[in-house]
Each structure stands twice: as structure tokens, then as C-alpha cells.
Amino acid sequence: MKRATLDLWVGFFVVAGIAALLFLALKVGSFSSEASGKSYVLIARFDNIGGLKVRGPVKSAGVVVGRVTDIGFDPQTYEATVTLRIDERYRFPRDTFASIYTAGLLGDQYIGLEPGGDEQKLAAGDAIFKTQSAVVLEKLVSQFLFSKAAEGSETK
Amino acid sequence: MSEWANGLTNALRHLGAGVVERVWRLGSATRFFAAILLNSGTALRRYPLTLREIWFAGVLSLVIILVSGLFVGLVLGMQGYEILTRYGSDSALGVMVALSLLRELGPVVAGLLFASRAGSAITAEIGLMKATEQLKAMDMMAVDPIARVVTPRFWGGVLSMPLLAALFSTMGIFGGWLIGVKVIGVDEGAFWSQMQAAVDFRYDVLNGVVKSFVFGVAVSWIAVFEGYDSEPTAEGVSRAITRTVVTSALAILALDFVLTSFMFRGAS
Missing domain, CATH: 1.20.5 (Single alpha-helices involved in coiled-coils or other helix-helix interfaces)
Structure with missing residues (x-):
């Protein structure tokens, strides 16, 4: 018992x-x-990745379709090489546009994929050619200040 | 002058003896660990013995683990909200509570509680068995005390610890949810969905389980060794229990640092 x-x-x-x-x-x-599920790898090169991190999400139309698995620096072109692991179910056209966005004002950064109209799809290991770097806040502020200053001198 | 030199020599001699003693104990502890592993087959085949030790180490620690987990979660929820709301990101409360529990607090605090609740009991039991010469009696009857007494206690501790840590984390997340969502009024959907988006199964949950398993091995090993190695007197047993709790706590914190630097370095 x-x-x-x-x-x-x-x-x-x-x-x-x-x-x-x-x-x-x-x-x-x-x-x-x-x-x-299985996945495949894509490469994207950026001039500036800002605060993008490994394991950050890759989104298309707001839906998470993959993750950032590796971030490297290419000493030949002085660009950042970002490796993306995309879900096998989702295939993107060859002229897909990859840009780095920020979730919210101070949130984490992620990669947004905007599919183009190409008939051919990106294969595993392919590189995305059309990329847009992260928006760096300091650059934005200085651009704004310069344009304001230029406006001021025009009206005088 | 010569007295001063004598004092210095004595101090050096004590230091040397202390170091040699520590190394000697580490060596016998390692040999003891090997003996436990060698005897594991027979002990696990006679699983009712191990089951009884899971009862003592695991089931009887449930109350303190669950209650502490709940309170740690409640405090995390309150403090986390206080800090996060300053940056207007109180919807990240679930992420903060879950990640801090799964990665660090769950395994570490559960390990510390386990060492003081179950580890000390194991040491006391084995130490008293040694002091009352029960272990010697077993040896006389050709029953190996390592296989019969030590190994089931070791495996009972090792198997209980990951389950206790998981229960601790679960209770903590429940506590954080209770304070955050039910009392303060953080949005419930944001609490869970942000948590699910940020917590990775392999990276966060499994690494936490690995941590708690390692802590379980360390604490159980220290507890059975200190008991088996204790001086067979009342004072010796009490000193062995103190050593178990202190050494286990230090081992957990040191191992946690090493494991964290291996597991979570690439995160940011």
C-alpha cells in the first residue's frame, strides 16, 4: 500500500x-x-545594416517567413553580408527587394522582403541584388537640418 | 626573528596542507563519481529504489519550488512593469519575465533551493548511515553501499532537477501573468504573442533544461559525496551538510556563468 x-x-x-x-x-x-519544415538560404548585401541582429525576423507583407542566421563583413566590397534562412514553402521572384526596417520607433530591426514581378524564382544560395540599407537616425536628422538650413537661405 | 620565521613557515605549511587536502578530496570525489556511473546500471534496473529517491528529492521539494517560483514571478512582473513602462514598452513584459526565468532564474534559483532542500537531506541521510555504521554493515553483508544507497540518491536528484526547474519557470510565468495581466492590466494578447515571438524553443527552453540538468548532476554529486565522505560523528555530519549547501551554491553560480557564456553569447 x-x-x-x-x-x-x-x-x-x-x-x-x-x-x-x-x-x-x-x-x-x-x-x-x-x-x-525545411528551409533554404538566401544572401543579401547591405551598405549598412544598422542594428540588425542574428535571429532577427525576415518578413514579407508583415508575415514572418524566415530568420537572419548570419551577419558578416565583406572586406572586398566593404558591405555587410546577411544570410537569411527562408521557409521552404515560400519562394520569391529574382527581383525581390530586401530592406531593413525598424519595428516601432525604437524596436528591433527586421528585414522586409517585397516581391517583384520576375517569372524566375530565387534558388537556394542566391543573392538578393536590390537592397536598401537601414535608416540611420543621425543621418536622417542631419539631412533634415541641412534641408531646413537650405530653405532658410532661399527665402532670404 | 626566529619566532617570526617559524610563524611564516607554519602559515605556509597550513596553506600547503589545505591545498593538498582540497586536491586530494577532488580526486576522491572524481573516483567516487566514476564508481556511481559504473554502478548506475544495477541501480536503475532496481528502479523502485530510484523511484523512492525521486519522491524524497523531487516530490517533497515541490511545495517550496512552486511557492518560490510563484513569488519570483510576481516580483518579476511588478518590477518589470515598473521599468518597462518608463520606456512605454510594457507589452514586452511577457518577454522579459519568460526570458529571465527560462535562461537564468529558473535553473539557478531552483538549483539553489534544491541544494538546500534535497541536497542537505541526502548528505544528512548518508552521513548518519555512515555514523551509525549502517554502511559498514551493508559492506559486511556483501551489499555494495554505493550501488544500494548512493547511486539511487544521485539519480533521483539528477532526474528531479530539470522537472523542478521547468515547474519553477512555469509557476514564475504564471505569477508574472497574474500580476501583469490580471492586476496591472497589460494587454493579454501582447503579453503572450510577444513572448512567443521572442522565446525560441531550442535556444531558450532547451538551453534552460540543459542548465538545470547540469546543476542537478553537480548538486547530487556534491551531496552524496559529502555524505559518504563525512566524519562519522554528529559534528562531522553537521559540517558535511554545511559544506554541501555552500559548495553546491558556489558550483551552481560558477557553472551558470560558464554555461551562459557558452550558450547565450551570440545573442546580441
Whole structure:
């Protein structure tokens, strides 16, 4: 009798622990979107990636279609080489436009893909040619100031 | 002059003896660990013994783990909201609570509680068995005390620890949700969806489980070794228990630093 109640409690403990792990995996973590399905790799070169990070999302039309897996620096062209891992289900035309956006005013940066009209699709390992760098806030402010100053001198 | 030199020699001698003693104990602890692993097969085949130790190490630690997890979550929710709302990003509360629990607080605090709740009990039990010569009696009856007494306690601790850490994190997230969503009024959808977007299963959840497993091995190893190695007196057992708690806490914090620098360095 003693052994049976003990077994019951240990069983309960193990079930509760595994349930907690499942909760963490399914409800807290993004298990389903990450682990399932195959993916392929695309390369994109940017003049400036701003604050883009590895594991940052790649979105198209606002939907997450992949992740940034690697960020490198090309010493020949002085450009940033960003490796994107895209879900196998989504294929993009060859003239797809990749730009770096910011989620919210101070949020994380992500890569947005805007598909073009080309018939041919990008294959695994291909490079995206049309890219737009991250908007650097300081440049934006200085541009604004210069244009304001120019306006001022015109009206005089 | 010669007295001063004598004092210096004595101090050096003590230091040397202390170092040699520590290295000697580390060596015998490692040999003891090897003996545990060698005896694991027989001990796991007689699983009722291990089951009983899971009951003692895991089930009886449930109350303190669940209650502490809940309160840590409540405090995280309150403090996190206080800080995040200054930057107008209180919808990131779920992310903050979940990531800090899964990566650091869950395994570390659960490990510390486990060391003081279950580790000390294991040391006390084995130490008392040694002091009352039960281990020697077993040896006389050709029962290997490492296989019969030590190994089930070791595996009971190792198997319980990841489950306890997962329960701790779950309770903490529940506590954060309770304070954030139910009491303060953070948007429930943002709380969960931002959490799901930011928490990665392999990167955050599995690394947390690996951490808690490593802590479980360290704490259980220290606890059974200190018990088995204790002086067979009342004072010796009490000193062994103190050593278990102190060494386990230091081991957990040091291992946490090493594991974190391996696991989460490339994040930012």
C-alpha cells in the first residue's frame, strides 16, 4: 500500500514536470513555427545594416517567413553580408527587394522582403541584388537640418 | 626573528596542507563519481529504489519550488512593469519575465533551493548511515553501499532537477501573468504573442533544461559525496551538510556563468 501511494505521487510529479516542459515549449516558446519544415538560404548585401541582429525576423507583407542566421563583413566590397534562412514553402521572384526596417520607433530591426514581378524564382544560395540599407537616425536628422538650413537661405 | 620565521613557515605549511587536502578530496570525489556511473546500471534496473529517491528529492521539494517560483514571478512582473513602462514598452513584459526565468532564474534559483532542500537531506541521510555504521554493515553483508544507497540518491536528484526547474519557470510565468495581466492590466494578447515571438524553443527552453540538468548532476554529486565522505560523528555530519549547501551554491553560480557564456553569447 505504501509503495503504491509513493508510485502515484512520483508519477504525478513526473507528469506535472513534463506538462510544464510542454507548456514552456508550446505556449511560451515558438516551437511550431521554428522547428517544423525545411528551409533554404538566401544572401543579401547591405551598405549598412544598422542594428540588425542574428535571429532577427525576415518578413514579407508583415508575415514572418524566415530568420537572419548570419551577419558578416565583406572586406572586398566593404558591405555587410546577411544570410537569411527562408521557409521552404515560400519562394520569391529574382527581383525581390530586401530592406531593413525598424519595428516601432525604437524596436528591433527586421528585414522586409517585397516581391517583384520576375517569372524566375530565387534558388537556394542566391543573392538578393536590390537592397536598401537601414535608416540611420543621425543621418536622417542631419539631412533634415541641412534641408531646413537650405530653405532658410532661399527665402532670404 | 626566529619566532617570526617559524610563524611564516607554519602559515605556509597550513596553506600547503589545505591545498593538498582540497586536491586530494577532488580526486576522491572524481573516483567516487566514476564508481556511481559504473554502478548506475544495477541501480536503475532496481528502479523502485530510484523511484523512492525521486519522491524524497523531487516530490517533497515541490511545495517550496512552486511557492518560490510563484513569488519570483510576481516580483518579476511588478518590477518589470515598473521599468518597462518608463520606456512605454510594457507589452514586452511577457518577454522579459519568460526570458529571465527560462535562461537564468529558473535553473539557478531552483538549483539553489534544491541544494538546500534535497541536497542537505541526502548528505544528512548518508552521513548518519555512515555514523551509525549502517554502511559498514551493508559492506559486511556483501551489499555494495554505493550501488544500494548512493547511486539511487544521485539519480533521483539528477532526474528531479530539470522537472523542478521547468515547474519553477512555469509557476514564475504564471505569477508574472497574474500580476501583469490580471492586476496591472497589460494587454493579454501582447503579453503572450510577444513572448512567443521572442522565446525560441531550442535556444531558450532547451538551453534552460540543459542548465538545470547540469546543476542537478553537480548538486547530487556534491551531496552524496559529502555524505559518504563525512566524519562519522554528529559534528562531522553537521559540517558535511554545511559544506554541501555552500559548495553546491558556489558550483551552481560558477557553472551558470560558464554555461551562459557558452550558450547565450551570440545573442546580441
